[in-house]
Structures are given as structure tokens and as C-alpha cells.
Amino acid sequence: MEHLRFPIGHFHAPEMIIPSDIEQWIEDIEKFPMLLTEELIGLSQEQLEWSYRPDGWSIRQLTHHCADSHMNSFIRFKLALTEDKPVIKPYEEALWAKLPDNESDVTESLFILKGLHARWVQLLKNLSYKDLDREFVHPENGQTVSVAENIGIYAWHGKHHLEHIRLAKGFKGDMAKALEIL
Structure with a gap:
């Protein structure tokens, strides 16, 4: 099940983050709304309910989760850039995924992501090296995370959630197919 849960593996930061890493990552963030939109084009309401693994989120929930998560992250960046090592506010993403707004049209979250990522990328492209070293603290594990x-x-x-959506589309709602690759 771990392969389906983390199909591209876990994130591992390089020991030393260099400018080309930052540039590539910003480009990935910039392209995300377009890539997500391309994955969702033409999907029916039934297909939006397909999942990438048993007990996993549906394509609809994944889309809304990305909007929720990326809004939270944008705020965490702003906190880190304007406060001295702030302690950020975590949220219960699994519970958020069950709220009624997650039953809405995915287009609403695509609009959020498009606007949010445009602002986010503008912010990220204008950070100084000093800004990249700024940090926030995640209270759940006490980990300090740099802006970089x-x-x-x-x-x-x-990329992680795009791959979930691709898997869900490949399984076409058939969880037996998902279990075959385990």
C-alpha cells in the first residue's frame, strides 16, 4: 500500500539546496495548476469519484485538498518571511477532506489554485538568499523548516498528487487493479 500512498516516494531535501533546485521547484509550482487542469479535463462526475487506492481520496477530494494545502502553505511562507521563526498552525487534512465543500465542483478549487499559484510564484521568484534561510516551526513534530x-x-x-490522480484514472475505479500492483 505504501507504493500507492507515495507513488513518487517521499520528499527528501538535498543536503545543500542550490539555486538550480529553487528554480526548478518554483517552475514545478508554477506549472501545477495547468498540469492539474489537464488531468481533470473531460472527467465525468463519476470519474471524479475514482480513487488511487482502497480507502484513498477521490480525484475530487485530491483536487480540493491541493487547494486547501497550498493555501495553508502560502500563509506559512508569508509567516516565515514576516515573523521570527513562527510556529505555524497545523490542520487536520483528513477531516478537511470530509467537509461538505469537498463535494463541490473541482473547477472552484482550480480557480483558487490558478490565482494562488500566480501570487505564490511571484513571491517565490523575488526572494533573496536571506529570505530562503528564514524558517518556521511545525508544532506536531517540532521540526524547523526553511523557506527553501x-x-x-x-x-x-x-507531483505527488498528480500521480495519485493519474493512478486513479488508470484504475478507472477498479480497486482490484490497484491491489494487483501491491
């Missing part, structure tokens, strides 16, 4: 590392995390996050 969080850029990588969210570049990975988009």
Missing part, C-alpha cells in the same frame, strides 16, 4: 526546503516540499506535493 518548503519550496521543495510543495513542488513535490503537487
Whole structure:
């Protein structure tokens, strides 16, 4: 099940993050809304309910999750850039995925992501080296995360969920197919 849960593996930051890493990650973040839209084009309401693994989120939930997660991340970047090592607010993403707004049209989250990523990329492209070293603290594990590392995390996050959607489309709602690859 781990392969289906993390089809592209876990994010691992390089020991030393270099400018070309940052540039690639920003490009990945910039392209994400377009790539997500391309994956969703032509899907029926029934197909949006397909999942990538048993007990996994549907394509609809994944899309809304990305909007929720990326909004939270954008705010975490702003906190890290304007406060001294702030402790960020975690959220219960699994519970958020069950809220009624996750039954809405995915187009609404695509609009959010398009606008959000445009602003996010503008912010990221204008960071100084000093800004990239700024940090926030995640209270669930006490981990300190730099702005530079969080850029990588969210570049990975988009690719991670795009692959979930591709898997769900490949399985076409047939969880027996998902179980075959385990």
C-alpha cells in the first residue's frame, strides 16, 4: 500500500539546496495548476469519484485538498518571511477532506489554485538568499523548516498528487487493479 500512498516516494531535501533546485521547484509550482487542469479535463462526475487506492481520496477530494494545502502553505511562507521563526498552525487534512465543500465542483478549487499559484510564484521568484534561510516551526513534530526546503516540499506535493490522480484514472475505479500492483 505504501507504493500507492507515495507513488513518487517521499520528499527528501538535498543536503545543500542550490539555486538550480529553487528554480526548478518554483517552475514545478508554477506549472501545477495547468498540469492539474489537464488531468481533470473531460472527467465525468463519476470519474471524479475514482480513487488511487482502497480507502484513498477521490480525484475530487485530491483536487480540493491541493487547494486547501497550498493555501495553508502560502500563509506559512508569508509567516516565515514576516515573523521570527513562527510556529505555524497545523490542520487536520483528513477531516478537511470530509467537509461538505469537498463535494463541490473541482473547477472552484482550480480557480483558487490558478490565482494562488500566480501570487505564490511571484513571491517565490523575488526572494533573496536571506529570505530562503528564514524558517518556521511545525508544532506536531517540532521540526524547523526553511523557506527553501518548503519550496521543495510543495513542488513535490503537487507531483505527488498528480500521480495519485493519474493512478486513479488508470484504475478507472477498479480497486482490484490497484491491489494487483501491491
